[in-house]
Amino acid sequence: MMGRGLAGSGFRRQVASYSFLIPWLIGFFALTVGPIATSIYLSFTDYGLMAPPQWIGMENYIRIASDDPRFWTAMNVTFTFVLLSVPLKLAFALAVAVALNKGLRGLAVFRAIFYLPSLLGGTVAIAFMWRQIFSRDGLLNRGLEYLFGYDGPGWVSSPSTALYTLVLLAIWQFGSSMIIFLAGLRQIPQDMYEAASIDGASRARQFFKITLPLLTPVIFFNAVIQTIDAFKAFTSAFVISGGDGGPIDSTLFYTLYLFQEAFVNLHIGYASALAWILVIIIAFFTALSFLSARYWVHYDD
């Protein structure tokens, strides 16, 4: 009797909780799982939107690996971007966080100001502004000419520098990493520093022997999140290059190439295959960071 009652109420409770979850579940299955499953299927097809998809097996994947120079260009651009922007951004964020952690007056104000670019940085408007600043007769070149008489190139429009303006834009959005670093720094017990300075350890030594090791879990978290974000970067390159990844494919991020294949050239099947390769790449690097973590990330407990 009692057992049945309990089971009944448990079931009822579950029904209640699931019914509250229904809106989310509908969204999850219709807008996330559904499209994901569809894109797996489409990646094995030839699909140009107007005619129904045609099953072609592994052909898309084979072509990507063997007969697509632009795929390798996109990989090259994306990896350059990830390898440059993530470490630089983290280093910058950490440096600012350490500086702010010195007990500056008006910390909250500075924190908010430094965080601001992270809120705005991903938007189309900022990308436009970036294009204006770094264009041939933009703000930067006018400044350079005024100060040093140097006639700079069109930074966003020459293939040798365009990608670096995007790296700079990514670094500028260091705010969210900085906030997390700042929180991490606050967690480090002050008495460790006191003990170290009594023992005569220099500031630099304290930073490398106390701050960095104790901060590794936070660094690890930031690195994983930022790496995934960097692989997915799209808006800035899309706006700054005018959608084509130019000049000469120098800003052809992987996501931008995928987008072009899907919605400009209408190779939806091919683009789906590209998307799944990106998923595998991101999963691989995330797994790699988790595996490596045991050698350099120190947890308190």
Add this chain to the structure above:
Amino acid sequence: MINRRQILLNGAMLGAGAIASLSGLTAAAAQEARLRLYWWGTPDRLKRTQGVSELFSQKHAGVTVNAETAGSDYWTKLTTMMAGGNLPDIFQLEPGTFADYGRRNAAMPLDQYLGKTIRTDRLAPGALDLVLVDGKVRGVPIAVNACAMLYDTDVFAKSGLKPPSDDTTWDEFAKTCVELTKFIGKDNVWAVGNCSHYNSVFTAWLKQRDKAMFTEEGHLGFTAEDATEWYEYWNALATQGGCTPAEIQAMDKRLVETNPLTTGNAAIALTYSNLLPAYQAVYKGPLEIVAPPIKDAKSPTGLFYRPALIWSIASTSKNPDLAAEFLDFFINDRDAGKTLGIERGVPINLDVQQAITPDINAIAKKTVDFINAIAGRVGSYPPPIPLGAAEFDTRAFMPVAQKLAFGNLTPAEAGKELIAQGKRILKG
């Protein structure tokens, strides 16, 4: 306490309410038809097009025409809507992409409406030949235009240089550009934008040599040598300082907003005749319109009338009859024509063309005069472009020109590369 029966009952009532309100909505929708109209263009075009939509709504009670516009992301949005199965009822195309959408069956065949809902008796002769795809009419040409050249008359007057005319050759044009750039003598200003990535100008160039961009069978209509000659011309002009360097060219997406003439980097633009008012609206000096340079006096001019823009009806449209009525109104109605002016080109309907001529301003009149003046020198309209022509443009023609400009390819390599890429994309 709430029990299951109560929940079920409440749920049923909620559901019934939702269904009732939904059916109410569909009933209302049946009475009031709504057309979605999608195009790209300037704010001026928006104003004029909305004006026509309002006139149409006044004559058709209960019909609303919703405007949707886009800029350089127009094609992306269009294909995304196509993928989602919710294309606008009517959308704007241009000759470079028209055949692609026709063959993909996004644009429905209009043959059943021609001569009935869509009156064709007063259209310019041959107008419907411009919108044939594999023997079917897949759109309505809104207006005609032609390749043209615009230049700043003030700059030429001050420089004392002879301004380009209809019989200027490419060689003379190059010399003029080098001289003019020297005369202007300002940082970041050249005579003309490097046009090696302009497919419209390349088409005219090829036609002057009795070649074509694409053949009737859908293959490339030119050789690597032809392309090399083209690339050599622009490369030499850039080296001599007569046209914009690579970094400026890279920013030019072949739109009015991105053309060096608009961005203040040039005094001449190679473009389409109907765009004169658009350029004049953003350019401070007085502009004049002439035909693009020619090969020599004996060769064809490379000019041809083309449908400046095309309206197509989506094959998925729920209101194709109404959409056809709208198209008829758009091209054949005099009031609609007066509202539109020549913003999209010289009207395709001859009566409308005559009706609007007295009212249009001097700038607009120049484009009408230009179209009429070249009548004796135009050649035939090129065959419909093959499937994949748009991809050839974005993945071969544009990038090869960029690589050339930045010095990654020599003109000879660029010529070969263009042919190789073209064969790969067009499959033969």
